Amino acid sequence: MSDQDQDNNPLLDAANDDDKTDHNRIAQEYLGENTPTKRSSTSGVWKDVKRLKMQLPNNNNKNFTHVCTVALPPAEDGTPRFCNQMMRLHKNKPKTVGGTPSWLSTKAGDHLRICHPVDSEAGAEGVRRGAEKSKVALQTAMAYGMPNIEGNDIDSMAKFSLSKRERSLSAQAQWYVYSSMHISKSEFDSIWFKNMLKEVGDGEKTALLTQGNLKEFLKAEWALFLMFVKLIINIKRKEAEGNAFAQALHDGGTLTNKKKFQALALQFIAPKWQRNIVLTLALTKSLHNKDTDVAEMWEQTMLQRTGFEFHKIVSRMRSDRAAKGVAGQLDMGEEEVCEMHDTDKLGRSALGGLVRSRAKTPINPFPEGVALVAKAHKLGAYFGYSTRAGDLSAVGKGLGNCPDITIKTDYNTTRIAAVWGLLHSEIRLNRALKAYEVKYSPSWEFTSSDWTTVAEFEAILNCTKITSTLAQIEKYYMAAYTILIKGMAMSKLKAPTLAVVEMSKVTHGEPQRSARQRDD
Incomplete structure (x- = not known):
């Protein structure tokens, strides 16, 4: 029929x-x-x-x-x-x-x-066709090769072993995978995109990748990636004489659609000590995120991706403090936590952003701090419109010797020192913001007391900002700095004075700070 x-x-x-x-x-x-x-x-x-x-x-x-x-x-x-x-x-x-x-x-x-x-005959035929398409795509991707970091042309053998059509499709797929831009799959159906490729290609004979074909080429690129993962893992195992050599990293996150994911990665020194490699193995949707669930996820992922059991590869694990129990479930011995998150959470806790609880009852709430940070966020969001930002810039230029910068709104709440960036930029613009408030009577209002407290909040976050930034540098070997980073943060937070910005002395350059005695 x-x-x-x-x-x-x-x-x-x-x-x-x-x-x-x-x-x-x-x-x-x-x-x-x-x-x-x-x-x-x-x-x-x-x-x-x-x-x-x-x-x-x-x-x-x-x-x-x-x-x-x-x-x-x-x-x-x-x-x-x-x-x-x-x-x-x-x-x-x-x-x-x-x-x-x-x-x-x-x-x-x-x-x-x-x-x-x-x-089903149709089902069996679909499986056969899918396997054949995947096989062809993988063979094409392998023959095409990848440009190296110097930007050399494709492997010369690919020009002889692949047709021009196959090379064209592979190039389009790699552009989608490796481009620094965010490219929508619907772009491959855009008439303007197709016209551009036809102009630089063979006109109507140009091979164009469709969304359907893209899926097969993406599978091929993923298969190639796993081949290289297994290759470098085998090289490192030989170099380490069979000993475990990698550090496991993992973190959980919740998207705006409330779906939870776990990111699993390995960190190790490249063969011949060329660089520090962070290799993402999986971004896995997770229905359950207990320590036992994440540990099981690690064991399964390692076996699937590398072909080796977890303990054959991993010698240590570093986690967010909330997930430090995963290491215990995997018998890793010492539970190591992320200094980047720890030092940043010190400042956020001081402002009321993180509240400890016992039996689901808050024991150190600071609603006034939360309210003031929310007020500062509302102020920053107000200038997210170009017209308002332009008016603020004009006010600042009229005052003279005022920095012409934009407010760093803390939309990404998980970014390190995001709240510090918000408060610091508003402090630098405090003269212009006060004049703008008088001239335009906006929906937000900042009192003299608010500005005083914001300066103190910024001083607290400034104590942890430097240390949390140092902790996330991955291009250096950071293990030896752990004690120094934590010591630096604690010495600043326990000092009898805080380095607070002098609001009246803020000019075009970086603001001056003066030591202010702590009240506690």
């Missing part, structure tokens, strides 16, 4: 509240004959996926159009069972004016390939 003929051979009755009906509810006799009137590349799909006759009741407005009828193993009592996965497919545009639109088979084919790679 062709996709156009489906409407003439509908399923009579199928529905329930979910997007998948009971496996015993739909019987194949309701589907009728399915002899294709015309052989097509999608006829195998429509052999197993059939058109529903009418709008289904109680389908949560999903408007299902098709159902999968692949037979499943029978029930224990011998009752026939079928997949019965409901689908909502879309139609192509008619090829001719007034013609009958055909159904898009992509979603149905993907379902058969993923769920029925053995029981």
